[in-house]
Amino acid sequence: MAIQRIKSKWAKTNVLLKSEELRDQIPLTSMWSPLSLKEMLNEYEMVYIKPDRGTFGKGVIRVEKQVNDHYSFQLGKKKRVFSSFENMLIPLQRKVASRFYLIQRGIHLLTYLGRRFDLRVMVQINNNNEWESTGIIGRLSHPNKIITNYHGGGTPMSMNKLMGRHLTLRETADFSIQLQKQGVAIAKQLQTEYPRLKEIGIDVAVDTGLKPWILEVNTLPDPFIFRKLEDKRVFHKIYRYCKMYGRF
């Protein structure tokens, strides 16, 4: 039977929220509405708005409440500042009118040479029919952008290199093991509702306090990004599993 692919971030997030273990690593997410936006900005000061069924970071908007009660939003490279919430709402509503959008608590990502980065964790069903975390890679954002996606100008880079600014090699190794375990837990949780799932790619944001947050789970993860790693065994294994599912 065909591999299951689920596009709706809202649907996947709600399945993850059923797990007590995972719940506190999921940034609060709500459906788009001006009232929710206002409330979430009062609470968190920075949020992301994104299409429920997005890809490549297209349409993703970062919104901030500033100290002087000004507001800003950024889509692509352009940041626009407004003197009130209401003034921001008019152009913002035009951007989100066409589709179902979500609002998510914004996570302040760690940086490397002044650029934000997040992590992609690949988790796949292996030869023994067990979930296995097969690779982790970092994604460094374009200096003027708010997303880290490769197809949005981001640069894939090894986790050791990126985390090396914040942790020792030993600590990074421990952190990696933690993410691998968490990845398997996420896969198992999703499988409770989506039994024909075989591979997932988890976007993990690490905040400035080094807490990992689950930004979203992709069910059609790109294996080729892992070709950028020096250790070629990682990509070879990932690719071998993809082929095993008949993906290519």
Ligand SMILES: Nc1ncnc2c1ncn2[C@@H]1O[C@H](COP(=O)(O)OP(=O)(O)OP(=O)(O)O)[C@@H](O)[C@H]1O
């Ligand atoms: N809540 C958030 N806090 C901080 N950064 C975020 C948040 N949500 C998204 N981002 C940034 O924006 C990027 C794109 O968001 P997301 O992965 O949700 O969109 P997407 O279009 O589904 O991407 P894809 O499906 O290609 O992975 C993330 O990889 C991350 O860098």
Ligand SMILES: [Mg+2]
């Ligand atoms: Mg993503």
